[in-house]
Amino acid sequence: MVDRIQQSQQLQDNATKKKLKTDFNNDEIVHFFQPKIWDQKYQQDLKQEIKDSQPYRWGTIKELMNDQLLRNVRTEVMNEISFTKKETDIYKVYQSGDLANLSGLDWDDLSRLPSLYELRAAIYSEQFRDFISTVTGCGKLSGKKTDMSINSYTTGCHLLTHDDVIGSRRVSFILYLPDPNEIWEEEFGGALRLFPSIVPNVPCTDYSAKLIPQFNQIAFFTVQPGLSFHDVEEVRMNKYRLSIQGWFHIPQPGEDGFIPGEQEMTENKSTLQQLQSKELQEFDFPKPYRTDFLNDELKIYNDLEKYDFSEEEVQYLSKFINETYLKEAHIEQLNKNFIEESIIEITQFLNDDYADTLWKLLRSTEIEKPAPENSKQIQFPWKCAIPPHKQRYMYIDGKPSFDLDEKSIRFENKLGSQESPNFSLLQKLNVEDTDSKLVELSTFMKSIVFKKWLTLITSLIPTSEQLLVRRFRPGHDFILATTTDKKLAREHLQEANVLLEATLNLTPTAKNPENWESGEFGGYELCMSLDNEDGEFEDDDPAIYKPSDPNDDSVLYSSQCKWNSLTLIVRDPSVLKFIKYVSINARGSRWDISCQWNVRDQDDEEEDQEQDQED
């Protein structure tokens, strides 16, 4: 009996020994880090560096941790943790699970991750939190609310512009663990890039600071609502960059520095809410405004009952459009399909001659000239769509250029002449051949006769329009998921509460579909439905999707980059749409002409006329 008790005791002792160390004394914590960070002078120098830093307060420390500890962490992660690819409109990254619950794991898990556990203990230790508070001046940080995850970036991975303002985050940090035996070169990509702001909550489209991360380097900054905008440059080489991303949160109840109500106040500053702010939309360009048609023009579409083009009209249409689509029977069939599905794709839309000429010009532009690398290199008639936490791409809207600073934007919005688009005038200016051709095509798509054709195809009467020529450059451009206004219909015009949207896809490298069809280079257009009746997304991440999941009901439509293909969609306010970031390794830019029209349903129009007759 005594023996059995002793045996049992022995087993328990062994079990206790086997449990990993979860408490660390001061010495141990201190030794998890490089000794330099505990030096007063070092801290003061770093504090000053952060104070002087631009475009907002941020800091970096090379060789932060004990080198062996971090190498061990890297090995553990590579051996024990599995990563899942996660892709939305705003990022593509391989993520592990959240590490907050390390303490709750059982023995097997802890034994597999002892160094990682030490790292987390070190980062959230009172000593290191105090260090961060000292050098950033951010105030106290929570030791209770830990928030870390491990991310892996490899070829194609990226994270677009955002400011980390969510919930109770106070300080963001990223600890980098690429291969410790290799310098991470600039040409690999994957840099952390920081963006100044035009005004608070509106980042500039060009970054002003860039950090090329090395092993055991940390970057950190106080989460500054409306200011701390940053992104992760796409990794362009076949290299593997591990990082531990995390946040220090504001002190929680019971912790030193806890202030009742502070959390709620911080959450109110969330950028997600700011994104919706009408005031800030003045910095959105291009504007989502459509130009109304004059009554005479409107009457032409209203009165259109059937296929009835004059010879002159057919001649003009056939200068651009494939003559197959000018035949009455074809138009009727397209109309039938469109009414059924609210979407239609018309391939080989432009006739061969026009398409060939345009293709050569676009391709020549891509080959002979480097794509503009920043907004200052973009020349008229092109402009840069802003702000980058919503979109970035080049566009021609037929209006004059303006600078992208606060003063110029305010002048453009509030003081200067409110110009209407004028593509015909643009054609007369001395622009380059490719631009001239695109403008010519745009002029055609704004023509009355094209809109008559459109009315026959869609049975929708356009009442206003916006047309943009767009170019999405590899390594730069995208549009994040957005909806339209909820109320699109203007009652006095008897409009339907939808937009008719056209995308004429003109990506020259898509002539070979293999260049784009896998989707790995982005550039695709995706429409999703919002989940609930209120028209709001239930998920925190509005655009999490699984494009390859055939059971994903929320994806209504997706289209890779194409050459010479026109897609028409009736878009209701519950439809979320985005253009996926174009990878730097894409074969070329995505080019398209995008149109939007307010519309009246021709069926409604006929019903009204019948009603009038009866009356």
Place this chain on the structure above:
Amino acid sequence: MAKRQLGLSKAHKNKKAKKEETPVEEPKDGGMVIELPKDIDPSNEIDSIKGLWETYKKDMNELVLNGIIHECDRMLRNGETVNDLFYSYYGLSIAELSKYQEEEKVFEEALDRIDTGIEKFPESINLYFVKAKVTIMKYLNEGDFKDDVLSIYEKAEKHSEDTKNFDYFNDDNYEFLEILNHYVGEEEENAEEDEEDETLQKYKDWLLKHTEVFIKRCNEDMKKKVYKHLGNLYLQSSEEPSTIYTTLEYEDHPEPTINGKDKDQAQKEALDLLNKAVSYFRKSWDDEDVETWVGVGEALISLGNVDNDNQEKWYQEAEEILTKANNVTNGKYKDILNQLKED
């Protein structure tokens, strides 16, 4: 007539509702459905195996591979009429299993099928090509390369020449040369810097010779790929004489010769090889494949390094080409360009 559902979202819901009313019946056996390439006659069983093989190459799906092997087993069991192609695909498929399974006897089994085919069809060109490929895969898998595999390939080549049948200079059989090239490249990397390896040089010369034969015999649609390969082979061959020339020309070298070559001899040899490299790279040029442009550019830079009389001309052309390549790849060749401009 019912009012139409206006909007993508509503139309989608409508469609979904209709689908739920009339559910689609799922196939009962849960088997795999494979779409064969369009030019395959599914009623011809050997043609079907060819189709499956092409599908496998595209998707690299182990299940398809297993399907080919099972189908071949079944045809033999049923005593069906087969030809040399049958044994080729049979052997190749078993050999491919090595990519998915650690089965020791995989290559023996594969060679057994191929040899059976050769016994029955001794004049088969394709079987010798396939035997060469599977044999080299076996040797490399075992880490023990033997050059008797080269004579198996030569036999296939000779059969082709004798019968004037060049149909088998195709993508599948070209892989033998690609595998050999890869092996030689790896051996060279692992070799000591100053170590001169006569055996490796023999293999490189063999590779060059037989790739030159291949380019003459293969179809047009393969030629660009092979030209690119030839360009690379000549470029690699030029490294030694180019290095000797530039060392003797620009550096203080104690001896007038290196490896038995003086400056003029080295330059002549380098020029000859580099001109061939440039010529082949030019032939490989594909507007759709930027790497072929870069091949020309890099070869021109190498040529410019040894051709003093025309250096500016070659550098100028290289710069123009690499600038375009850089534009199209969004800055991928920025460093090479900058270096060229500095030089």
